[in-house]
Amino acid sequence: MSDLFSDDEVAAFRRDGFIIASGLADRSGCEAMAAVIRASLDPPLAPLEFETDVQYPGSPSDRLSPGGDTPRRLLNAYTRDRLFRDWATSKEVCGRVRQLMDAERIVMSQNHHNCIMTKHPGFSSATLWHQDIRYWLFDQPTLISVWLALGDEYSENGCMQVIPGTHTMNFGRGSYDAAYFFRTDLATNRKLIDSAVTAELRQGDTLFFHCRTLHAAGRNETGQVKLSLVYTYHDEHNQPIAGSRSAAFPGIPCNAT
16 A cells, blocks of 8 residues: 555545545554553543543533443553554654645644544443634644544444535634534534535544544444544644643654655
8 A cells, every 4th residue: 555645635635624544554453552442441541531521412421420430532642552653653644644734744743632532332422513623722723633443433333424625614603602513503504514424434444634624423322342543743834822732742743754
């Protein structure tokens, strides 16, 4: 497999705000990472975020409720294991991100994503429509996230949905609710939501998506935990705003060739 996207794939990303690289990680690599993650879930190894922390639809109401100790994601993925570091800085990932950004040098943010999503059956929550850039503070809203499916992802276990082209659109504050989720009660918003694409992934498939692309995900209605590894990158010239959460920890240069 080439370490770069084709010209047509780059054009598709710039048009749609996302692109899937099929089979970017091999089965053995995915299984090795999944084994590390499962060991980190039993018992849960901090730092992590629980479903109750976000209070998204379907999450337990508090830590004392049934399922209240369900992890939503393991944080600081990069520093957890060499396997995660190797993937984050691999030429397969970094070469493609540089290509999509048309950047010479890129940096992985340790402050955004940099996590392992652990969508559990029964107590997982749904994530409403949003743009990742809503809480990020950079000179330019041009970051790209890379989502690796460590197992198959489909509608029943809560795979992602994306709305093509929304990374190029400007929305007023009234298009969002108080928590900056895209409102579903507005006719103009509903028209866009109706054009959403379900981003089903096979194990090893990798979704690259723009930080302004509207996306959402449902609950896990199966009997198996869904595991995904997610990192976010920016051009080295696109700096986080000093003093903001986006600048809390230094970025990791990712320029493997």
